[in-house]
Amino acid sequence: MSKKVRVRFAPSPTGGLHLGGVRTVLYNYLFAKQHGGDFILRVEDTDRSRYVEGAEEYIVDCLKWCGLNPDEGPHIGGDYAPYRQSERKNLYKEYAEELVKSGHAYYAFDTPEEIEAMREKQKADGKHTLHYDHHVREHMRNSINLMPDETQHLINEGTPYVIRIKVEPNEIICFEDMIRGSVEFDTENVDDKVLLKADGMPTYHLAVVVDDYLMKVTHAFRGEEWLPSAPVHILLWKYLEWADNMPKWAHLPLILKPDGNGKLSKRDGDRLGFPVFAMNWADPKTGDLIKGFKELGFLPEAFLNLLAVLGWNDGTEQEIYTLDELIEKFSIEKVHHSGAKFDYEKAKWFNHEWIKRLPVTSYQLQVRKIFEEKGLIISDDEKFVKVLELVKDRCTLLTDFYEQALFFFVAPEKVNVESIKPKWNDEKKDFFIELIKKWSEIKDWQHNNLENIFKETAATHHLKPGELMLPLRIMLVGDKFGPGVFDIATVIEKEESVKRILHTVSLL
RNA sequence: GCCGCGUUGGUCAAGGGGUUAAGACGCCUCCCUUUCACGGAGGAAUCACGGGUUCGAAUCCCGUACGUGGUACCA
Numbered sequence A: 001m002s003k004k005v006r007v008r009f010a011p012s013p014t015g016g017l018h019l020g021g022v023r024t025v026l027y028n029y030l031f032a033k034q035h036g037g038d039f040i041l042r043v044e045d046t047d048r049s050r051y052v053e054g055a056e057e058y059i060v061d062c063l064k065w066c067g068l069n070p071d072e073g074p075h076i077g078g079d080y081a082p083y084r085q086s087e088r089k090n091l092y093k094e095y096a097e098e099l100v101k102s103g104h105a106y107y108a109f110d111t112p113e114e115i116e117a118m119r120e121k122q123k124a125d126g127k128h129t130l131h132y133d134h135h136v137r138e139h140m141r142n143s144i145n146l147m148p149d150e151t152q153h154l155i156n157e158g159t160p161y162v163i164r165i166k167v168e169p170n171e172i173i174c175f176e177d178m179i180r181g182s183v184e185f186d187t188e189n190v191d192d193k194v195l196l197k198a199d200g201m202p203t204y205h206l207a208v209v210v211d212d213y214l215m216k217v218t219h220a221f222r223g224e225e226w227l228p229s230a231p232v233h234i235l236l237w238k239y240l241e242w243a244d245n246m247p248k249w250a251h252l253p254l255i256l257k258p259d260g261n262g263k264l265s266k267r268d269g270d271r272l273g274f275p276v277f278a279m280n281w282a283d284p285k286t287g288d289l290i291k292g293f294k295e296l297g298f299l300p301e302a303f304l305n306l307l308a309v310l311g312w313n314d315g316t317e318q319e320i321y322t323l324d325e326l327i328e329k330f331s332i333e334k335v336h337h338s339g340a341k342f343d344y345e346k347a348k349w350f351n352h353e354w355i356k357r358l359p360v361t362s363y364q365l366q367v368r369k370i371f372e373e374k375g376l377i378i379s380d381d382e383k384f385v386k387v388l389e390l391v392k393d394r395c396t397l398l399t400d401f402y403e404q405a406l407f408f409f410v411a412p413e414k415v416n417v418e419s420i421k422p423k424w425n426d427e428k429k430d431f432f433i434e435l436i437k438k439w440s441e442i443k444d445w446q447h448n449n450l451e452n453i454f455k456e457t458a459a460t461h462h463l464k465p466g467e468l469m470l471p472l473r474i475m476l477v478g479d480k481f482g483p484g485v486f487d488i489a490t491v492i493e494k495e496e497s498v499k500r501i502l503h504t505v506s507l508l
Numbered sequence B: 001g002c003c004g005c006g007u008u009g010g011u012c013a014a015g016g017g018g019u020u021a022a023g024a025c026g027c028c029u030c031c032c033u034u035u036c037a038c039g040g041a042g043g044a045a046u047c048a049c050g051g052g053u054u055c056g057a058a059u060c061c062c063g064u065a066c067g068u069g070g071u072a073c074c075a
Helices: A019-034 A057-064 A087-099 A112-124 A148-159 A204-215 A225-237 A266-272 A300-308 A324-328 A343-355 A364-375 A383-393 A400-409 A424-440 A447-462 A464-476 A485-507
Strands: A006-009 A038-039 A105-108 A163-165 A172-177 A183-186 A193-198 A219-222 A248-253
Touching: A006 A019, A006 A219, A019 A038, A019 A057, A019 A112, A019 A219, A019 A248, A019 A324, A038 A057, A038 A343, A038 A464, A057 A300, A087 A163, A087 A183, A087 A193, A105 A148, A163 A225, A163 A485, A172 A248, A183 A225, A183 A300, A193 A204, A204 A225, A225 A248, A300 A324, A300 A343, A343 A383, A364 A383, A364 A400, A383 A400, A383 A485, A400 A485, A424 A447, A424 A464, A424 A485, A447 A464, A447 A485
Parallel strands: A006 A038, A219 A248
Antiparallel strands: A105 A163, A163 A193, A172 A183
């Protein structure tokens, strides 16, 4: 019988939730749902100096917006609570001590200065690694070199210490990565990482292993930046004698900067003009507000879709996927091996596709909010939906609806008369005066009636409709864009249409 | 420096011994549209380099180059 699939997303609450983070959540979520498993949110807040107030709630909000809600987490609880590592502090210490007892870890009393000196010496000796490892641990102040009573004395005295893993050299650590296949490391190149910090908090290395074990995690997906420390974690699983329960690993490719080199960072967003965070993030430390995908006008469906295919492809030509389709078709083995540069143009294309294919009723509330923020209150629901339907093909971001739809509700502030003037004459003026008169008499204000009268009137004035369409458009819209003119006139009603035509004619 | 992981058009990518080397974004041309879009039809543009293995290599092997990550009492 195979174990129930359990995966986790384990962010540290230090700031906004990055694109790459959401993608990690997504892949975890898809895998869990595909296998009828659990998706856990675990907050890795062991670094007190980097902790940021509000970041945890923010992460939960982002997941909610995306629709990737955890089955267990600090905000909802679960059988393996607590889900905040700071609240599990004592637990880690016990395991660290156990490792010391079994000889796989040791106390180290070295001060930062002593460690720095050690590195300087290594450098001077021409060593190419600056590690605290089996080469140097014999020369440092730790429980391997000290007599047991000396060690005990230092501890009793309250001397700050850390617990480090004791990595034995000349061992090949080999493991299967679900994405990359077999990966090997020589322990010669693995250092004695700190497991328990001087403040009693675990480092990531100890905490992941302990929590993944205790929370019965079966598959651990994380960013590729963790690959080099995988051997430490594997050693820990072995030393704690939990190897049989070790999760399967998968290291996800990185999302890179669109232009230069390196990982995508929030600074790239500022620099290149696109979001990297899921939602707006107001940094309490700097006071900066960093724009998110949500507020910039992305649909969660599109956001997830673009993230899903940034690093994964099912081998077909399909590019647009619903969440349900992703759950069905996603496979971790098909995730790519190498990082992908983020392309904002393509990201916007996904949003455009989703705007086009979703019924406007599914996002009209969001658009309404955007309008309200700009000071436009919508009272006529039916008209609002009709207008959105009319202009949706022209909108790439939800925020585009504002300029595309504004003139349906408010007469254009500026009318581009310059585009009419060059070909304007008395003939045309007479035509529009008569058009106003005839339109005013219409009983049934409908697209076809408007168009027919427009054409008949043009004929009696010996004018081609083509010469009159653009002026009419500019009169109603204010400029050269928007849906069909008669559709527009139909929606804005008789009185307003007549008023706008009259207004522009008076300007000419 | 050392260690790990990578490398198919500008970008995302399919393909994994024999293909005219898919498709998408972006760009360009045309059609549709009496506006702007949508839509439709086309176009330019690619297997990092060098050695092998093989009748045959984008595909397998080895080097090199380049990219990227790690090298913290950060995650």
